[in-house]
Amino acid sequence: MKSVSARGCAGGAGTGALFAAVFVDVAYSTGGDGPSWPLAATLLLGGVAVLWPAARHPRRLTPQLRTAVPAVASLACTVDSVARSGALFGPGELAILLCLLFIAVRHCPRNWVVACAALDGAAVLALPVRPFPAEQDTMLGFMLIGLLLVGLTIAFAAYLRSQDYRRTVAVSETRRAERLAIAADLHDFVAHHVTGILVQTQVARMMADTGAEELDPVLAGIERAATEALASMRRTVGVLRDTDDAADRRPVGDLAGIAGLIEGFASPVQKATLHHETAVPDLPHEVQAAAFRVVQEALTNVRRHAGDATHVTVGLRYERDRLRVSVSDDGRGGSQLPAAAHGGGFGLVGLKERVTALGGELDAGPRAEYGWEVRAVFPG
Numbered sequence: 001m002k003s004v005s006a007r008g009c010a011g012g013a014g015t016g017a018l019f020a021a022v023f024v025d026v027a028y029s030t031g032g033d034g035p036s037w038p039l040a041a042t043l044l045l046g047g048v049a050v051l052w053p054a055a056r057h058p059r060r061l062t063p064q065l066r067t068a069v070p071a072v073a074s075l076a077c078t079v080d081s082v083a084r085s086g087a088l089f090g091p092g093e094l095a096i097l098l099c100l101l102f103i104a105v106r107h108c109p110r111n112w113v114v115a116c117a118a119l120d121g122a123a124v125l126a127l128p129v130r131p132f133p134a135e136q137d138t139m140l141g142f143m144l145i146g147l148l149l150v151g152l153t154i155a156f157a158a159y160l161r162s163q164d165y166r167r168t169v170a171v172s173e174t175r176r177a178e179r180l181a182i183a184a185d186l187h188d189f190v191a192h193h194v195t196g197i198l199v200q201t202q203v204a205r206m207m208a209d210t211g212a213e214e215l216d217p218v219l220a221g222i223e224r225a226a227t228e229a230l231a232s233m234r235r236t237v238g239v240l241r242d243t244d245d246a247a248d249r250r251p252v253g254d255l256a257g258i259a260g261l262i263e264g265f266a267s268p269v270q271k272a273t274l275h276h277e278t279a280v281p282d283l284p285h286e287v288q289a290a291a292f293r294v295v296q297e298a299l300t301n302v303r304r305h306a307g308d309a310t311h312v313t314v315g316l317r318y319e320r321d322r323l324r325v326s327v328s329d330d331g332r333g334g335s336q337l338p339a340a341a342h343g344g345g346f347g348l349v350g351l352k353e354r355v356t357a358l359g360g361e362l363d364a365g366p367r368a369e370y371g372w373e374v375r376a377v378f379p380g
Contacts, residue, residue: 018092022093026040063107075122078130101157105117105153117154124149254288261292262295270302270311279318298364
C-alpha cells in the first residue's frame with residue numbers, strides 16, 4: 001500500500017476546490033436562457049491549461065500558449081457579458097486566471113513573461129466589469145481587490161522563479177567543479193605513470209648494451225606504468241559516462257595503495273622505502289585519498305625535478321589524532337627529462353587546496369643539507 005505524501009494531499013485538495021469553484025461559476029451563469037456558453041468554454045480552456053500534468057504536455061502546448069489563450073477567452077467573455085447587464089463572475093474563473101498568472105510568471109520564457117502575465121492580470125481586473133458596468137465605485141473596489149491578488153501572485157511566482165534560477169546555477173557550478181576534479185584526477189594519475197615511463201625508458205636506453213636479465217625489470221616497469229595509465233583513463237571515462245561499476249571506476253587511492261605507488265616507483269637506480277612509525281586507524285576515505293595524492297605527486301616531482309636522487313623515503317605517522325605524511329629525497333635537483341615533461345607547477349597548488357579543504361596543512365621545501373621534502377598533516 002502506497003503512502004500518500006503531504007504534497008499529494010495538498011494537490012488533491014486544491015484540485016477539488018477548483019472543481020467546486022468552477023461548479024459555482026456554472027451555477028451563477030445558468031439563467032432562464034440556459035448556461036453561458038462563452039463562460040463554459042473559458043472555464044474548460046482554463047481548467048485544462050491548469051490541470052493538465054506538465055509531464056504529459058505535447059511540445060506545442062508551451063507555457064505561453066497555456067496562459068495566453070484562456071486569458072484572451074476570458075477577456076472576450078467579459079466583452080460579451082457587458083451587453084448583458086447583471087452577468088456575474090464566480091470564484092472558479094478567478095482562481096483559474098490567478099493560477100495561469102502564476103504559471104506565466106514562473107515558467108514562461110523571459111521574452112514572453114510580461115505579455116502573458118499582462119494578459120492574465122488584465123483578465124482578472126476585467127472581471128468586475130461584468131456585473132457592475134454602471135456602478136463605478138463598486139467596480140473599482142473589486143478591481144482593487146483583484147489588483148492585490150494579482151500583485152501577491154506575481155510576487156510569489158517571481159520568488160519561486162528566482163529560487164529555480166539559483167538552484168540551476170548551483171547545479172551548474174557543482175557539475176563544473178566535478179568536471180574540474182575529474183580532470184585533476186586524470187592529470188595526476190596519468191602524469192605520474194607517464195613520467196615513470198619516461199624515466200624508465202631513459203634507464204633502458206642506458207642499459208641497452210647490458211644483458212637481457214638486467215634490462216627485463218626495467219621493461220616490465222614500463223609495461224606496468226603504461227598499463228596503470230590506461231587503467232586510470234578508463235576509470236575516469238567511467239566516471240564521465242556515469243556507469244554502474246562504481247567500485248571499479250573511482251580514480252582515487254587510499255593508504256593501502258601507497259605501498260603499490262612506492263613499488264612502482266622503485267627502479268634499478270632509485271630506491272624507495274615506506275616507514276609506518278605508528279599504527280594508522282581506519283580514517284575517512286577523503287583523508288586517505290588526499291594522503292595518497294600527496295605521496296603520488298611528491299614521487300612524480302622526484303622523477304621530474306630530482307632525477308639524480310638515489311633514495312626516497314615515505315613516512316606515515318599517526319599521533320594526537322593527526323595523520324602525518326612525509327616524502328623526502330636525496331636529490332640535488334638534477335633531471336634529464338625533456339622540458340615539456342617538467343609540468344607547469346600546478347600539482348602542489350592543487351594538493352594544497354585539497355589538503356586545506358579537509359582542514360589539514362601542506363608544506364614543501366628543501367631539506368637541511370640537500371634534497372626535498374613534502375609534508376602534510378591531516379586531522380584524524
